[in-house]
């Protein structure tokens with residue numbers, strides 16, 4: 001796949017310090033794309049600093065560079081370092097999100113900055129007007145895949161995967177692997193081409209898989225069992241399920257960021273289930289985090305936009321609710337019912 005980099009290349013050429021920004025609640029694709037870009041830039045001799053708005057899953061810590069001065073800055077707790085990084089850069093590259101609002105607390109700083117702004121993202125409806133250069137594509141697995149093809153199209157790499165630095169290759173593979181749920185959704189012919197080229201580059205696929213997908217604790221596994229056995233509600237006529245997770249349960253099962261990764265996919269293994277929702281009470285109890293998944297033609301992006309203050313992709317979307325967690329199953333049921341009946345009109 002060829003990506004038009006004619007606008008990106010001159011910006012990179014002129015950059016002395018780049019800030020690489022990921023989204024709130026960063027996942028594998030967010031961390032992978034930020035880290036991957038960092039290694040590409042440093043290989044090219046361009047200084048960059050990685051800034052994430054909030055904590056990322058511990059399973060991705062191995063992607064964080066070992067040198068102290070290269071480490072990822074997380075806004076909470078390191079807000080001063082994050083502000084300094086954004087204020088002092090001449091280029092900002094936003095990866096794996098479609099509008100500044102997805103960075104929460106970083107948004108005002110990014111808006112204020114006079115730096116050149118670049119978007120590399122795969123979500124629907126990107127806010128392209130806020131960027132000097134927007135590389136956006138939605139029929140692709142992940143931001144990491146889009147970044148991979150972008151880097152491959154830049155003049156210095158020129159289609160030769162062997163020129164990609166190894167830590168960059170590892171990070172991009174991890175992001176693609178997690179966003180596709182290990183090659184089970186949003187895979188395109190280009191996704192397998194990328195995987196094939198990265199294997200040729202020499203990545204250790206099994207090792208990366210073990211590090212990211214087989215790294216959990218026993219309490220996390222028990223929590224998964226608890227949710228499936230005690231919390232799963234099946235709305236038979238709607239072909240939908242919902243699970244809720246509150247802060248008491250999180251404490252009881254020693255919950256850490258990233259622990260609920262994949263839970264929302266579990267009910268989709270049931271033949272009749274088309275939509276699955278996971279609703280998690282935020283740490284401070286101020287809102288409920290919404291995670292929606294679907295199969296086939298059932299579109300949860302529109303569902304998330306209309307009823308859950310969010311959005312994302314057709315088969316995977318997220319959002320927020322500002323109602324008590326106890327009221328969520330009823331709200332979910334009503335929303336899905338209304339949404340499906342409108343679709344039939």
Ligand SMILES: [Mn+2]
Nearest residue numbers: 029096143179
């Ligand atoms: Mn993504």
